[in-house]
Amino acid sequence: MWVIVGLGNPGARYRRTRHNVGFRVVDALAARWRAEGAREAHQAEIVEARRDGARVLLVKPQTLMNCSGDAVGSLARYFRFAPAELVAVHDDVDLPVGRLRLKMGGGAGGHHGIESLIAVVGAEFWRFKVGVGRPPAGREGADWVLAPPAASEEAAALAEAERRAADGVDLLLAEGPAQTMNRINQREAAHGGSPL
Numbered sequence: 001m002w003v004i005v006g007l008g009n010p011g012a013r014y015r016r017t018r019h020n021v022g023f024r025v026v027d028a029l030a031a032r033w034r035a036e037g038a039r040e041a042h043q044a045e046i047v048e049a050r051r052d053g054a055r056v057l058l059v060k061p062q063t064l065m066n067c068s069g070d071a072v073g074s075l076a077r078y079f080r081f082a083p084a085e086l087v088a089v090h091d092d093v094d095l096p097v098g099r100l101r102l103k104m105g106g107g108a109g110g111h112h113g114i115e116s117l118i119a120v121v122g123a124e125f126w127r128f129k130v131g132v133g134r135p136p137a138g139r140e141g142a143d144w145v146l147a148p149p150a151a152s153e154e155a156a157a158l159a160e161a162e163r164r165a166a167d168g169v170d171l172l173l174a175e176g177p178a179q180t181m182n183r184i185n186q187r188e189a190a191h192g193g194s195p196l
Helices: 018-032 065-080 114-122 141-145 153-177 177-191
Strands: 002-006 039-041 044-051 052-061 086-092 102-106 126-131
Touching: 002 018, 002 065, 002 141, 002 153, 018 086, 018 126, 018 141, 018 153, 018 177, 039 153, 044 065, 044 086, 052 065, 052 141, 086 114, 086 153, 102 153, 102 177, 153 177
Parallel strands: 002 052, 002 086, 086 126
Antiparallel strands: 039 044, 044 052, 102 126
């Protein structure tokens, strides 16, 4: 079983923000896999899919970002999945806009949604990071991630990164973590965000 959790904030006011890239990637996967019948349970919006015979839960916590662990912890207790079967898709200000990175474990890097997950399931889960870049000088980080892209070029780069992140999740499920990490992280480092 795989559990793909897109991190974000619920509600129309946050839909287009940098912080909600995880929600948008999960939505893209649900559309791509024709996953239907989304329901609300465990403080989350959940839809189930099948990929190559494997059961996959696509999850968007309906708590605020900083309490994402409440939803994921409830799901973990109910479905009894291991942390290594969890993939959190989220924004990362330490990566340039549009860059991707896949990693297992580690700290939260200042991301409060990831901090919340670590507090509940421990650190040994997969993180699929989508770069949103650092805020300009004088602008608070929270204001930056809670705003939509300011320029059309940034919006286009972010949309393309979300598409490639969905491709990356597909690859992870099809080929496994080691091959996916090699392909994504090496290509991103070499090409600054080329297609998979």
